[in-house]
Amino acid sequence: NSLAEVGFAMGKQKKFDDAEPILIDVLARRKARYGDQHFSVADAYEKLALIASSKGNLPRAESLSVEGLRIRKAVFGDRSIQAAFQLPNVAFAREAINDTTGAIPLLREAVSILRSFRPTTDPFFVSVQRMLALDLCSTGATLEGDSILQSAIADAPVDSAATMPYRLRASLGFCKVREQKYVEAEPLLLQAESGLGAIRGAAGHRLLVVNWLVTLYEGWGKAAEAAIWRDRAKDAR
Secondary structure, three states: HHHHHHHHHHHHHHOHHHHHHHHEEEEEEEEHHHHHOOOHHHHHHHHEEEEEHHOOOOHHHHHHHHHHHHHHHHEEEEEEHHHHHHHHHHHHHHOOOOOHHHHHHHHHHHHHHHOOOOOOHHHHHHHHHHHHHHHHHHHHHHHHHHHHHHHHHHOOOOOOOOOOHHHHHHHOOOHHHHHHOOOHHHHHHHHHHHHOOOOOOOOOHHHHHHHHHHHHHHHHHHHHHHHHHHHHHHHHO
16 A cells, blocks of 8 residues: 555656556555455556556556446445546546547446435536536537536536636536537636636636637637637747
């Protein structure tokens, strides 16, 4: 367990080539001690998946994430909260290999399970709903994605110190852009960009919104506004 924490810490320090062999050793030790079907073995697979993703080996990251999920379900049950925690990670791995359609059922499953365990205001539940809505809007199911976000926003009033309410509004703005409802999208994205810009540590979230504003104005045919936000995106990188 200590080796696992050392390997994970090295990964967070971006020492991926040092972290990987340690975590491979951890996986072998845990299998030898506990057998293949043990939560600690799933944990080792999941930590290795993060390293593989960080190193750009996306198919391996997806495969390792799936194996972690399989063990979680075998140990705790298909509808367990432990399975719900890993389902979004597998979905994210699917998105990374350009399989957004394959990510959607995983996120649906996670949302369905979480409804039984967490309130609608729970940050993790809200985050998974947001992921699902974005994937739906990205693949053309904009009405469903829009509806999910509207419901989540109702439970997440604007808080000047919290990023998620602004990210939800930005995500709804993204869906409106996909629906070509530019008039509705604009205030959502502008509010989110302004709010995130005032929160320390939210630069990455803000940059995503700035890029969505570029997409908005390009689709709307407002070249001057698109150029302004394109320049701001360059400055924000």
